């Protein structure tokens with residue numbers, strides 16, 4: 001390699017490292033021109049894409065538009081991965097609220113350490129409690145289909161809950177349990193700093209936004225969690241009980257894709273009752 005090319009490679013390497021650092025600090029976009037730009041309202045400003053993926057296999061919610069080829073995101077900084085592992089250890093040892101008593105496993109959440117989208121649900125159910133993984137039961141299967149329909153894989157997003165332990169008999173977490181567990185979620189959001197959060201269901205909305213508004217009224221409306229846009233939508237468990245509501249949920253996810261500056265595929269149903 002000539003000295004000129006070696007110097008250029010050095011500059012590119014430094015620039016990549018600097019951009020990675022800025023992203024770690026929460027910078028979403030950089031000005032590339034001295035020309036003034038028209039101001040875009042925060043609520044409608046598209047965010048830069050990080051990664052896309054082809055949808056594997058057929059799903060109940062299938063995109064009809066072609067999916068943009070995947071662009072691998074850069075590796076996460078080791079500090080973030082280590083901090084997420086440390087947080088999971090703290091969750092595993094937590095006995096702050098009564099939910100610790102009957103849990104089999106804690107469920108801190110899983111996914112990309114650099115997600116563009118973070119999904120937040122309510123609390124683990126029986127399958128999640130058994131496996132220590134978020135959204136792996138029937139609701140999880142539907143959430144996976146929704147994620148794939150958006151052009152992501154589960155590994156490219158982060159999936160978590162308001163509470164990290166299963167409430168007995170799958171009841172809703174009590175306010176004091178949500179309050180006790182919320183600091184873990186807040187730390188996760190601070191570490192991951194996703195571009196967007198999708199709040200799945202009323203409990204996620206209550207925990208993240210402290211809103212008493214019903215999910216039926218709030219869904220589809222952009223909200224804010226400490227500067228991060230939040231899209232409330234229905235919980236997959238509700239969608240399993242009320243399949244017609246999938247159209248509204250898909251409209252919400254299309255709004256998410258639009259905000260991310262990604263192509264929003266059209267809704268199709270490939271299975272009866274899906």
Ligand code: SF4
Nearest residue numbers: 094097100165180181
């Ligand atoms: S639900 Fe959260 S606060 Fe309660 S014991 Fe589990 S990890 Fe701790």
